[in-house]
Amino acid sequence: MKKLINNPENVVREELEGIAAAHSDRLRVSLDPYYVMRSDAPVNGKVAIVSGGGSGHEPMHGGFVGPGMLDAACPGEVFTSPTPDQILAATKAVSGGSGVLHIVKNYTGDILNFEMAADLAKEEGIEVEAVVTNDDVAVQDSLYTAGRRGVGVTVLAEKICGAAAEAGRNLSQVAELCRRVNSEGRTMGMALTSCTVPAAGKPTFELGDDEMEIGIGIHGEPGRQRRKVAPADEIVDLMATAITDDLPFRSGDRVLAFVNGMGGTPLIELYIVYRALARFLGGRGISIQRNLIGSYITSLEMAGCSITLLRLDDEMLGYWDAPVNTPGLRWGA
Amino acid sequence: MKKLINNPENVVREELEGIAAAHSDRLRVSLDPYYVMRSDAPVNGKVAIVSGGGSGHEPMHGGFVGPGMLDAACPGEVFTSPTPDQILAATKAVSGGSGVLHIVKNYTGDILNFEMAADLAKEEGIEVEAVVTNDDVAVQDSLYTAGRRGVGVTVLAEKICGAAAEAGRNLSQVAELCRRVNSEGRTMGMALTSCTVPAAGKPTFELGDDEMEIGIGIHGEPGRQRRKVAPADEIVDLMATAITDDLPFRSGDRVLAFVNGMGGTPLIELYIVYRALARFLGGRGISIQRNLIGSYITSLEMAGCSITLLRLDDEMLGYWDAPVNTPGLRWGA
Numbered sequence: 001m002k003k004l005i006n007n008p009e010n011v012v013r014e015e016l017e018g019i020a021a022a023h024s025d026r027l028r029v030s031l032d033p034y035y036v037m038r039s040d041a042p043v044n045g046k047v048a049i050v051s052g053g054g055s056g057h058e059p060m061h062g063g064f065v066g067p068g069m070l071d072a073a074c075p076g077e078v079f080t081s082p083t084p085d086q087i088l089a090a091t092k093a094v095s096g097g098s099g100v101l102h103i104v105k106n107y108t109g110d111i112l113n114f115e116m117a118a119d120l121a122k123e124e125g126i127e128v129e130a131v132v133t134n135d136d137v138a139v140q141d142s143l144y145t146a147g148r149r150g151v152g153v154t155v156l157a158e159k160i161c162g163a164a165a166e167a168g169r170n171l172s173q174v175a176e177l178c179r180r181v182n183s184e185g186r187t188m189g190m191a192l193t194s195c196t197v198p199a200a201g202k203p204t205f206e207l208g209d210d211e212m213e214i215g216i217g218i219h220g221e222p223g224r225q226r227r228k229v230a231p232a233d234e235i236v237d238l239m240a241t242a243i244t245d246d247l248p249f250r251s252g253d254r255v256l257a258f259v260n261g262m263g264g265t266p267l268i269e270l271y272i273v274y275r276a277l278a279r280f281l282g283g284r285g286i287s288i289q290r291n292l293i294g295s296y297i298t299s300l301e302m303a304g305c306s307i308t309l310l311r312l313d314d315e316m317l318g319y320w321d322a323p324v325n326t327p328g329l330r331w332g333a
Numbered sequence: 334m335k336k337l338i339n340n341p342e343n344v345v346r347e348e349l350e351g352i353a354a355a356h357s358d359r360l361r362v363s364l365d366p367y368y369v370m371r372s373d374a375p376v377n378g379k380v381a382i383v384s385g386g387g388s389g390h391e392p393m394h395g396g397f398v399g400p401g402m403l404d405a406a407c408p409g410e411v412f413t414s415p416t417p418d419q420i421l422a423a424t425k426a427v428s429g430g431s432g433v434l435h436i437v438k439n440y441t442g443d444i445l446n447f448e449m450a451a452d453l454a455k456e457e458g459i460e461v462e463a464v465v466t467n468d469d470v471a472v473q474d475s476l477y478t479a480g481r482r483g484v485g486v487t488v489l490a491e492k493i494c495g496a497a498a499e500a501g502r503n504l505s506q507v508a509e510l511c512r513r514v515n516s517e518g519r520t521m522g523m524a525l526t527s528c529t530v531p532a533a534g535k536p537t538f539e540l541g542d543d544e545m546e547i548g549i550g551i552h553g554e555p556g557r558q559r560r561k562v563a564p565a566d567e568i569v570d571l572m573a574t575a576i577t578d579d580l581p582f583r584s585g586d587r588v589l590a591f592v593n594g595m596g597g598t599p600l601i602e603l604y605i606v607y608r609a610l611a612r613f614l615g616g617r618g619i620s621i622q623r624n625l626i627g628s629y630i631t632s633l634e635m636a637g638c639s640i641t642l643l644r645l646d647d648e649m650l651g652y653w654d655a656p657v658n659t660p661g662l663r664w665g666a
Contacts, residue, residue, distance in 0.1 A: 002526065002543075002636065003525070004525070004603075004605060004606055004637075004638060005565050005602060006565050011605065014604075015601050018604030018607040018611075019604055021607060022604065022607050022626055058601045192337070193335065209335070210335075231338070232337045232339050235337065263599040264598075264636070265337065265597075266391060266596040266597070266628075266631055266633050267392055267628070267631070268344065268348050268388065268389060268391045270337075270351075271347075271348045272338055272344065272348055274351040275348075275350045275351035278351075278355070291355050293660075298599055300599050300601070301598070301636065303335065303597070303634065327626075330663060330664050331663050331664070
């Protein structure tokens, strides 16, 4: 295992100390328990949004904290759910009196711990709604998951709902929008290489020199098939077919196309993937209105990519374009 | 070699087609010869800034084209200098009548070809100044280079000078600022893994399972020493000592600290590096005023990082904070 780390046991703590050192102008970091929050939180009268999950998916979620996106993020250890006390502490810290939305990726541990934290927060008089993302079309149930896994659409939901909360929407409106973004979004991922959890010290899974895994999860969970490496255009065809057939996306649909790197994928390759995706969608009459290309929901140093398509309506489009000011996504602010 | 590509010969062309498909709202891409330009160029009366170099360093330089940064970028094939005709065509396309600044990283081929293009542009009545960046403290001469290599400071120079040009500074002022940024900036890189040029099909160099290369160049050129992998804090200490001793940076200096991923490095590791760097600089009384953390000047899928320190003055600081709207760097716009 070669990584730019110190003691494998301290990876998340030291990452958080790095985030604190880098972004103290706009973020506050709690180390006991772990969470990252906007330094201006709680924002009175605004719906607060809290997300979280295992670490190793950076910039998700800590990098998405800031005006126009999340109020707080709770990072667990690498590929490990955050604990209820983290989530409760973050929820209380950012609650501005208008309710808190929990955006939760569909993994069994995450769901349980967010639910427990929500119950405890409600006992303290904080209104909480939770929305579970489950956009991964690759497999039905999987390791760690009953039902589909929550992946790339989570980034888009956090941005869009963050803008809606900033614009003064109330809790039920923001939660409804979040459910709509999830229901209109679909994702599929693939990997060229495995990744190594620092504390484990060896690759999560093995992949031959000429193999790839189609439909991989963000923790290296198995996908639909392991096959010989193929040209990018063929890989995109496979993934985009699975995604568009699932919703289904139809001619005339307007979409946001999100090409995501898994952590070890250079940008030059993501643009080659985007080229193929744009051609694929163009051929089906599906119109890309917005795009996002880069590494936003990762699996440590895994090489590979995921594609997320979100069918846009005018409300989502407006909130997507609204200003955002986080370490991971920033524009118009 | 496992990559998300099609034919290795077409990597740059297909990347440019991907960029064109993704960013046609603000960029125009020429495929013959290759260059990327702001779609609103030429901007009359504004100094135009053109950079370029081999591909494989994305988002540098094509991802830095847009308001507040570059007017055009000329990508060569992977790790190969752009040709004089590319640079000439880009220079002519963006010239707004107030001169053109060429920002050139110090590599022999780049220098020669930018010089030739500048001579040809001058014959056509376009005023051109060139500034060569050479911020890499690792080695004096190297493969491809007489003198020091131009690396991370180039990103900072393009941002700062882009803002100065946008603010109406004239050619000699923007060129003088660019020289100052270069002279006040220092960089050093390291690699945990090699990288593979698609057309070569095999790693540029070999590195043992327990080895790292300190002082690596962005094309995998050898650095100062190959040694056993060490904890991140030790690596940062080594690199930051070399950098700060070189200028030298002194107690009381205000700096921009840039922690850059080489393409295959996950963000979680870059924050651990930043943590160590912040502690190192704090211990020497050097004050970090701004930072940039992410993969901005890369070497394909190489795992590793570089650290750049730029000693800031008020003018640089103001231009750093000015709005920028490019695919790779965006804020306040």
